[in-house]
Each structure stands twice: as C-alpha cells, then as structure tokens.
Amino acid sequence: MYDFAYHKPATVADAVKLLAADGDAKALAGGQTLIPTLKQRLAKPSAVVDLSAIKDLAGIAVAGGKVTIGAMTRHGDVAASADVKKALPALAALADGIGDPQVRNRGTIGGSIANNDPAADYPAACLALGATIKTNSREIPADAFFLGMFETALKPGEIILSVSFPIPEKAAYAKFGQPASRYALVGVMVAKTASGARVAVTGAAAAVFRWSEAEAALSKSWNAASLDGVKVSPDGLNSDIHAAADYRAHLVGVMAKRAVTAAG
Amino acid sequence: MAKISLTVNGKKVSAEVEGRTLLVQVLREKLGMTGTHVGCDTSQCGACVVHVDGKSVKSCTMLAAQADGTSVTTIEGLANGNELHPMQAAFKEHHGLQCGFCTPGMVMSAIELAKRNSNPSEHDVREWLEGNICRCTGYHNIVKAVQAGAQAMAAAK
Ligand SMILES: Cc1cc2nc3c(=O)[nH]c(=O)nc-3n(C[C@H](O)[C@H](O)[C@H](O)COP(=O)(O)OP(=O)(O)OC[C@H]3O[C@@H](n4cnc5c(N)ncnc54)[C@H](O)[C@@H]3O)c2cc1C
Ligand code: FES
Ligand code: FES
Numbered sequence: 001m002y003d004f005a006y007h008k009p010a011t012v013a014d015a016v017k018l019l020a021a022d023g024d025a026k027a028l029a030g031g032q033t034l035i036p037t038l039k040q041r042l043a044k045p046s047a048v049v050d051l052s053a054i055k056d057l058a059g060i061a062v063a064g065g066k067v068t069i070g071a072m073t074r075h076g077d078v079a080a081s082a083d084v085k086k087a088l089p090a091l092a093a094l095a096d097g098i099g100d101p102q103v104r105n106r107g108t109i110g111g112s113i114a115n116n117d118p119a120a121d122y123p124a125a126c127l128a129l130g131a132t133i134k135t136n137s138r139e140i141p142a143d144a145f146f147l148g149m150f151e152t153a154l155k156p157g158e159i160i161l162s163v164s165f166p167i168p169e170k171a172a173y174a175k176f177g178q179p180a181s182r183y184a185l186v187g188v189m190v191a192k193t194a195s196g197a198r199v200a201v202t203g204a205a206a207a208v209f210r211w212s213e214a215e216a217a218l219s220k221s222w223n224a225a226s227l228d229g230v231k232v233s234p235d236g237l238n239s240d241i242h243a244a245a246d247y248r249a250h251l252v253g254v255m256a257k258r259a260v261t262a263a264g
Numbered sequence: 265m266a267k268i269s270l271t272v273n274g275k276k277v278s279a280e281v282e283g284r285t286l287l288v289q290v291l292r293e294k295l296g297m298t299g300t301h302v303g304c305d306t307s308q309c310g311a312c313v314v315h316v317d318g319k320s321v322k323s324c325t326m327l328a329a330q331a332d333g334t335s336v337t338t339i340e341g342l343a344n345g346n347e348l349h350p351m352q353a354a355f356k357e358h359h360g361l362q363c364g365f366c367t368p369g370m371v372m373s374a375i376e377l378a379k380r381n382s383n384p385s386e387h388d389v390r391e392w393l394e395g396n397i398c399r400c401t402g403y404h405n406i407v408k409a410v411q412a413g414a415q416a417m418a419a420a421k
Contacts, residue, residue: 006266006283006329028327035325036307038284048283050330076319100395101373102310105319106326181308182394 001038005047011054012159016136018049019157025049027159029072029111032103051110057161058108062087065167071110071160079104090171090189090263091129094121097175099182110160113145116152116207118238119183123208124173127200128189129165136161149206168193170222172263174255176203178242185243188255190214190263192222199256204237204248214256224257268332272297273341281328288312288323290331291338299339299368303397310396313369314338320376322395339368342375350420351375351413360409362400370396374410375417382418384411 007025009015019025024046028034037043051057051072058072062083069078078084079096098104098112098121112122113133126133126142133140136159145153154160168191175187184203188211191198197218199211217226232252234245243251269278272295279294291297291314302324303311312324315337323336342349348356351371361367370393377384377392384392389407398406 001284004283006327008329028330031325031327031330032307035286035327039305039324048327050327052330100310101376101392102313102320102322102325102395103307105321 002044004045007047008050008053012136015049015051015159022046027051029108030106032107033115060084066164068162068164069109070162072108075107076104087167090173091125094125094173109163114160116146116150118149118207119203121184121187124187124189124200124202127208127210128191128198129168132164133160134162135159146208170263172259174259176251176255186248186251186255188259190259201252204252224260227257268328270331271335273337285328286324287326287328287331290328297338297340301365301368310369311366313372320373350416354413354416355409358405358409358412360406366398370406374413378414378417382414384414
C-alpha cells in the first residue's frame with residue numbers, strides 16, 4: 001500500500017473542507033472496498049478522510065412513508081433493524097445478503113452506492129424503489145445517480161449523507177450470487193408502487209439499469225407469469241469467466257420472476 | 265506517523281502507525297501477537313478475524329488508525345490461563361482443524377455467531393462462515409464444532 005495521511009473529522013463541514021482542499025484525498029467509510037483497492041495499489045490517494053466520527057451520519061428513521069438510512073449505517077445494522085424489517089423487509093433481506101458477516105459489520109450503504117460496483121446490491125434497491133440520495137449540497141434521484149461502471153453523479157469531494165427509500169406496496173430482491181465472491185452474478189429488485197412497477201437489474205451490465213419491458217408487463221399485471229416471454233437482450237451484457245452474456249440474460253428473467261413471486 | 269491507543273485483550277497498548285498501517289500489522293508486527301493470521305490479499309479468507317468493540321471484523325481490512333480508541337479481542341485473549349474458551353475446546357473436541365491456519369479466524373467469527381444464536385442450525389453456521397475459508401477440513405467438522413461451541417457457551421453463562 002502507498003502511504004497517505006489519515007484524517008478523522010468530527011463534522012460534515014470539516015470533511016467537505018478536507019476533501020475540497022485536496023483533490024487527491026478520498027472519503028473512507030467502512031473500508032471494505034477502498035482498503036482492498038489500496039492494498040492492490042489500484043488507487044493512490046494523498047489522504048483518506050474517515051467519516052466514522054461524524055455524528056448523525058449513521059442511523060435509521062422510518063417516517064412519512066419513507067425509510068431513511070444514514071450514509072455510515074453498516075449493512076449489518078440495516079439487516080438487523082426491526083424498523084426496516086417491518087417497513088421494508090426486502091431491504092433488510094438485501095442487506096443481509098451482502099458479502100459475509102465481517103463485511104456487513106463494517107461496510108456502509110453510503111460507501112456501496114458511492115462506489116457503484118456493477119455487481120453491488122444496494123444500487124438495485126435504490127433504483128427499483130426510486131430512492132433519493134442526499135448529499136452535502138443537494139438531493140439526487142436514484143434515476144440520475146448511477147451513471148456507469150463505478151461512475152455516479154457525485155462531484156469530486158461531494159459526500160453522501162443519507163438515502164431515502166419510499167415504502168412500496170410490495171418489493172423483493174432475488175440474487176444469484178457469484179459462488180466465490182457472493183457479489184451478484186445477477187440480482188433483480190422488483191417493486192410495486194402506486195405509480196406502477198419498477199424493476200432494477202444489477203450484476204448483468206456495466207452498471208445497474210431499469211428493465212422497462214418487465215416494468216410494463218408487471219404494471220399491467222403484477223404476476224410472475226406476466227414475465228413469460230419478456231426477454232432482455234444479451235447484447236452489451238457482461239461476459240466473463242463466471243458467466244456468458246446469454247446466460248446472464250437468462251438469469252435476469254429467472255431472478256425477476258423469483259423476486260415477483262417472493263414479493264407476493 | 266501518529267500514535268494510536270487501544271485496548272487489546274484487556275490491556276491498554278499504544279503504537280506509532282502510518283496512515284496505511286493495518287490493524288493486523290499492529291497486532292502481529294508491533295505487538296508480536298501472531299495468533300491472528302493473514303491468508304489473502306483480497307479481504308476474502310477470514311484468517312485475520314478479530315473482534316473490535318465486540319463485533320467480528322477482518323483486521324486486514326481495517327486501518328490501525330480506525331481502531332484508535334477501540335477494544336480489540338484476538339484469539340490470544342480467549343483462554344482463561346490453561347483453560348480453553350468453550351469455542352476453542354469444541355474445535356479441539358470435534359477435530360474442527362487440520363493445519364490450523366484458518367482456525368483463529370474461524371473461532372473468532374464463530375463466537376460472534378454464538379452470541380447472536382446459542383443454538384445455530386447447520387445451515388446457520390454454513391451461512392455465517394461465508395467469509396472464512398478453510399483449505400483442509402471440508403468444513404464438516406468445523407460446523408459440528410461451532411454448533412457444540414455455541415451450546416457450550418450458552419451453558420457456561
Ligand atoms: C469479501 C467481500 C465481499 C463483498 N460482497 C459484496 C456483495 O455481495 N454485495 C455488495 O453489494 N457489496 C459487496 N462487497 C462490498 C461491500 O458492500 C462494501 O462495504 C461496499 O462496496 C463499500 O462500502 P464501504 O462502506 O466499505 O466503503 P469504502 O470502502 O470505505 O468506500 C468505497 C468508496 O466510496 C466512497 N465513499 C464512501 N462513503 C462515502 C460517502 N458517504 N459519500 C461519498 N463517497 C463515499 C469512498 O471514497 C470510496 O471511493 C463485498 C466486499 C468484500 C470485501
Ligand atoms: S487475511 Fe484474508 S480476509 Fe484478512
Ligand atoms: S485447517 Fe487448514 S485451512 Fe482450515
């Protein structure tokens with residue numbers, strides 16, 4: 001690992017200042033992606049700005065038809081939260097399926113969505129539920145947040161404060177885990193909302209995406225059978241040693257049906 | 265270099281660390297506690313699992329600076345003199361190890377499971393040990409050991 005300076009600011013304002021003052025500084029949340037990246041020397045920040053001492057950045061609130069989760073909330077705390085299990089059980093279950101217990105004890109929702117790994121789980125929940133991402137300077141709808149592979153709408157030095165999920169009528173997430181890493185080979189989150197069905201797919205392409213054909217079919221009739229014959233094209237899907245594009249395309253259909261069935 | 269202070273197995277310690285120094289490096293290289301192992305470079309094997317403020321974490325994926333002010337328990341902190349911790353005793357009794365490389369991490373991970381669930385099913389144990397890789401045993405006896413250890417921990421309460 002290359003060396004770097006370590007800062008642990010106590011307020012968002014101080015963290016923003018530290019990041020603004022040094023373009024090569026990086027925020028550090030749970031470290032479950034950033035530290036492995038540093039160990040591989042795939043990044044060379046001049047400084048890391050640890051967000052863990054900032055009060056109010058971690059926590060869960062259910063109010064006004066929304067579940068709001070602070071950026072520094074650990075995956076394990078979302079999975080175990082009685083409030084999330086009651087209001088949005090699909091989200092608690094998704095968090096419980098991320099990586100392994102030690103990753104869940106450290107990893108955070110803010111870090112996961114800022115990173116926007118093509119195979120990460122939370123981005124699918126944000127997109128399918130129509131979440132809003134609140135930063136130190138603005139609110140960004142999930143539809144405008146996930147731009148491409150490891151790419152988001154965040155500006156350099158911008159910090160995620162929280163993520164707000166509108167509570168749907170029904171939702172479920174079905175993931176086909178890559179056997180070694182447990183990241184999603186394909187993961188599909190489905191949600192039935194007052195304004196129609198939303199379907200988000202992770203793991204299959206360069207970044208999470210909404211599957212509009214499935215949304216149209218499920219908006220007409222919320223039923224796994226509605227997806228019979230609805231197919232996603234393998235063109236442009238990921239193809240690697242773990243799965244070819246046509247297999248991933250097939251899995252998208254299978255996982256979507258499983259998710260609709262699980263949502264009930 | 266900055267100075268960090270933490271509690272390791274009940275003892276207050278401090279160390280001079282760089283920004284990039286990992287918690288596992290402090291434990292092994294600065295404190296000479298080599299019970300915590302390093303088995304991979306990718307945060308996947310779990311040989312390095314310790315408890316930080318009561319929760320199991322991969323000490324190879326935490327900066328030493330992040331552990332400033334915390335309380336850390338390692339495999340060396342479990343036994344009471346010559347008396348093994350119930351989870352260690354269960355691994356011995358049920359032959360839950362062969363080469364022993366993965367064992368410190370397995371035991372530390374298993375103890376957090378046992379604290380949450382005093383009677384885990386085989387499925388619970390296998391799911392929980394997702395982040396602990398063993399190249400020797402085939403896991404079968406590890407699962408048995410963890411189940412027995414969890415029950416023994418509950419009985420000892
Ligand atoms: C073995 C293993 C298995 C895993 N399996 C899965 C899996 O199955 N599914 C899955 O989804 N993920 C998985 N992960 C990744 C895990 O969920 C990470 O916790 C997550 O991707 C990053 O969160 P973090 O809090 O650890 O962020 P960090 O690693 O600390 O940071 C990641 C990036 O986000 C930036 N960042 C962090 N917080 C903020 C913020 N508040 N505002 C702006 N930028 C920020 C950082 O600067 C950095 O660039 C796995 C990781 C490991 C090591
Ligand atoms: S050494 Fe492999 S996970 Fe820490
Ligand atoms: S006993 Fe050898 S790696 Fe597990």
